[in-house]
Amino acid sequence: MALSSAPGKVYLFGEHAVVYGEPAVPCAIERRARVDVERRTDGKLRVHAEDLTLDGFTVEYGTATERPDVDVSQSLIRAAMGYVDGAIEQVRDVTGEADVGFDVTIESDIPLGAGLGSSAAVVVAAIDAATRELGYELEPDELAERAFRTEYEVQEGQASRADTFCSATGGAVRVEGENCRAIEAPDLPIVIGFDGGAGDTGKLVAGVRALREEYEFAADTVETIGNVVRNGEDALAAGDLEEVGRLMNFNHGLLSALGVSSRSLDAMVWAARDADAYGAKLTGAGGGGCIVALDPTEATETALKFTPGCEETFRAELAEEGVKRLE
Numbered sequence: 001m002a003l004s005s006a007p008g009k010v011y012l013f014g015e016h017a018v019v020y021g022e023p024a025v026p027c028a029i030e031r032r033a034r035v036d037v038e039r040r041t042d043g044k045l046r047v048h049a050e051d052l053t054l055d056g057f058t059v060e061y062g063t064a065t066e067r068p069d070v071d072v073s074q075s076l077i078r079a080a081m082g083y084v085d086g087a088i089e090q091v092r093d094v095t096g097e098a099d100v101g102f103d104v105t106i107e108s109d110i111p112l113g114a115g116l117g118s119s120a121a122v123v124v125a126a127i128d129a130a131t132r133e134l135g136y137e138l139e140p141d142e143l144a145e146r147a148f149r150t151e152y153e154v155q156e157g158q159a160s161r162a163d164t165f166c167s168a169t170g171g172a173v174r175v176e177g178e179n180c181r182a183i184e185a186p187d188l189p190i191v192i193g194f195d196g197g198a199g200d201t202g203k204l205v206a207g208v209r210a211l212r213e214e215y216e217f218a219a220d221t222v223e224t225i226g227n228v229v230r231n232g233e234d235a236l237a238a239g240d241l242e243e244v245g246r247l248m249n250f251n252h253g254l255l256s257a258l259g260v261s262s263r264s265l266d267a268m269v270w271a272a273r274d275a276d277a278y279g280a281k282l283t284g285a286g287g288g289g290c291i292v293a294l295d296p297t298e299a300t301e302t303a304l305k306f307t308p309g310c311e312e313t314f315r316a317e318l319a320e321e322g323v324k325r326l327e
């Protein structure tokens with residue numbers, strides 16, 4: 001048996017624009033997916049998943065094409081199964097054990113599809129645990145690359161390296177195209193607001209792509225996000241949280257202009273601003289899900305608790321460590 005965990009993330013800056021080669025700065029947070037893997041002798045894959053959005057379910061199947069017969073929505077099943085299948089395919093490929101099967105148990109405190117990188121965390125932890133179960137240890141870079149390929153395939157080419165690299169290595173990172181590296185970040189007083197929903201990443205990415213093709217000013221908006229990110233990196237390096245917050249506000253406004261915010265995300269962002277947070281923005285694909293605010297005081301959390309549309313609010317520590325090998 002092998003057990004690994006991997007963290008989720010927030011985007012401090014740069015989602016969506018990163019798809020077009022602009023830099024982005026995601027930051028790993030101490031909310032983790034834990035994946036326990038045990039080799040099976042019959043070559044089958046059995047997955048048991050428990051997390052915030054899926055009531056526990058178990059499926060057993062020999063091939064990816066069999067439809068699991070369980071009582072949760074097909075789109076959630078597809079999401080969970082697609083990523084696990086993809087991760088196990090990478091494990092079969094990297095170890096050369098083409099017919100190997102596993103029992104996989106997933107436990108996660110990262111809401112699904114809410115902009116906190118739940119799928120990347122599951123994929124990173126699953127690849128790490130399953131390769132170790134077979135006696136291999138992947139370096140973080142290789143692990144990040146294999147996890148990226150999984151997301152890229154499952155999301156049909158609509159994936160940057162940001163989530164998977166950040167989850168594999170931890171800390172704050174800078175991603176620009178294929179270049180990913182750790183960057184210095186000060187202690188960040190991260191507060192998260194969650195509207196209980198999820199956005200459709202594929203649809204949101206396609207929407208931005210269409211706007212960018214139709215309007216030059218939309219393409220300029222994407223480039224401007226890149227400039228905000230570059231300023232944000234300087235502010236992070238200088239430890240200037242006020243400036244980081246101001247730039248997060250700017251980044252949110254630009255994402256909103258690109259049509260990827262929502263009423264509940266905007267309401268939570270405004271609650272944080274009214275509570276004098278340094279800044280606030282949506283995180284991830286948008287459409288619904290989470291916002292990230294910076295506030296060392298209790299004020300933003302209190303304000304979010306009373307914000308219609310906000311289901312949950314919590315603080316998140318930066319996760320210094322990416323994948324953790326627990327057993």
Ligand code: PMV
Nearest residue numbers: 015016115117159160284285
């Ligand atoms: O919502 P998430 O965590 O899947 O983030 C999506 C971020 C995008 O920039 C919109 C797409 C990507 O893969 O970078």
